[in-house]
Structures are given as structure tokens and as C-alpha cells.
Amino acid sequence: MSKTLHHGLLILRLLSEHPGGLTVADIAERVGVHRTVAHRLVRTLEAHQLCRRDHRRRIVLGTGLVTLAEPVEQDLRTLARPLLDELAEATRATAHLMVREGTRDMRALMVVEPRGARVHVSFRPGRTHPIEQGSGGLALLADGPHRQGERPEVTAARAAGYAVTMGEVIPAVIGVSAAVPNQGGDATTSVGVSVFEPDGIDELGRTVAAAAARLGELLG
Numbered sequence: 001m002s003k004t005l006h007h008g009l010l011i012l013r014l015l016s017e018h019p020g021g022l023t024v025a026d027i028a029e030r031v032g033v034h035r036t037v038a039h040r041l042v043r044t045l046e047a048h049q050l051c052r053r054d055h056r057r058r059i060v061l062g063t064g065l066v067t068l069a070e071p072v073e074q075d076l077r078t079l080a081r082p083l084l085d086e087l088a089e090a091t092r093a094t095a096h097l098m099v100r101e102g103t104r105d106m107r108a109l110m111v112v113e114p115r116g117a118r119v120h121v122s123f124r125p126g127r128t129h130p131i132e133q134g135s136g137g138l139a140l141l142a143d144g145p146h147r148q149g150e151r152p153e154v155t156a157a158r159a160a161g162y163a164v165t166m167g168e169v170i171p172a173v174i175g176v177s178a179a180v181p182n183q184g185g186d187a188t189t190s191v192g193v194s195v196f197e198p199d200g201i202d203e204l205g206r207t208v209a210a211a212a213a214r215l216g217e218l219l220g
Contacts, residue, residue, distance in 0.1 A: 008041050011027055011038075019061075020058070021056065021059055021060040022059050027041075049063055084097060084211075087191070094123075096108055097111075098134075098137070108128075110125055121173050135175030136190040136192050138154050138177070140179050144186060161205070162205035173194050177193075180213075180219070181216030
């Protein structure tokens with residue numbers, strides 16, 4: 001593994017977690033390199049528009065990342081957006097599209113917030129968490145066969161057609177998700193919503209499962 005590339009990618013990850021920006025000294029400390037090395041890495045990323053300096057001279061992410069990210073799962077995002085918009089408005093809850101990343105993690109590919117709700121959950125796309133936590137990952141695990149020692153929530157999700165978790169990814173937030181059917185093999189994508197109140201979970205689960213099924217049909 002290239003240590004220089006690794007450090008550069010760590011800087012981008014750090015900046016994504018600190019939208020208010022970081023100083024070069026902050027970056028050097030968090031990445032574990034000398035300040036001179038951090039400065040060179042930042043200058044290289046700046047040259048490719050992957051980061052920039054704001055009005056306070058703090059380092060923030062650059063617009064070049066938008067160009068790089070645009071083609072990622074473009075077909076999936078294009079097909080999913082209308083469904084997530086509809087799901088968010090129908091449930092008055094934040095809707096999300098999660099994708100499996102590797103064997104152990106889930107990543108939020110798209111997040112749609114309801115326009116009319118007074119209160120709703122808010123989080124940014126790109127957030128990751130272990131597949132064994134949160135309704136999105138459990139929904140994918142439930143799509144497969146029973147495994148020895150699996151969580152009871154996975155077994156319940158397999159029977160119900162949707163997974164429900166409470167406070168596993170965001171404290172006090174209930175997640176309800178269903179796997180998007182994949183005709184080519186194991187499901188790698190889930191559709192879900194995040195809510196604060198546990199009322200009407202069964203109806204919510206059926207609505208989420210229906211949206212996931214529709215997306216599966218569109219993906220063919």
C-alpha cells in the first residue's frame with residue numbers, strides 16, 4: 001500500500017468529517033505526519049481541486065470531488081431519486097438509499113428529507129456504519145439464508161420483509177429498511193426511512209418494502 005496515497009485519502013476523509021475546515025497543523029496531528037509533510041499533501045490535493053482554503057485559511061473539501069463523485073452509481077441514483085422523494089413525502093420522514101461497501105460496511109448513497117415535516121432526521125450522504133448495525137444492513141443480511149448466531153432482528157426482518165432498529169446508528173432514531181431485490185444475486189442495496197416515533201411501524205415497514213420492491217423492478 002502506498003503510504004503517501006493513504007495519507008492523502010485520510011486527509012480527504014478527515015475534511016469530510018469536519019465541514020468547518022481544519023488547519024494544516026490539525027491535519028498533521030490527526031493523520032500522524034510532520035507538518036511539512038501535511039503541507040505538501042494539502043498542496044497536491046489543492047492542485048487537483050480536491051481541497052481548498054476558505055476565507056479563514058482553513059482547509060476544506062474542493063469542488064473537484066463533485067466531478068469525481070458524479071458518475072458513482074449514477075443509474076441507481078437516477079432511478080432511486082423519484083422513489084425516495086415519494087417515500088419521504090408519504091411517510092413525512094427522512095428516506096435513504098444505502099449500499100453495501102465491501103463485506104462489513106454500509107454507506108449512505110442518497111438521503112432525501114421530507115419537505116413538509118416539522119421535525120425530521122438529518123444526516124449527510126457518505127456516512128458509513130457496520131453492516132451489523134442499523135436497519136439498512138440488517139435488511140441485507142435478512143435477504144440471505146439464516147446464519148448460525150445471527151441477530152434476532154435479522155430473523156424477524158426475514159419474516160416481516162423489512163428490518164427495524166432503534167438508536168443503533170443515530171441515538172434515539174428508529175430505522176426501518178428493506179432490501180432492494182437483486183435478480184443477479186445477493187441484495188447489495190436497501191431503501192429505508194429514519195423516524196423518531198415508534199407509532200405505525202408495521203405500516204411504515206410495508207410502505208418501505210413496497211418502495212424497495214419498485215426500485216428492484218426498475219433496476220431489472
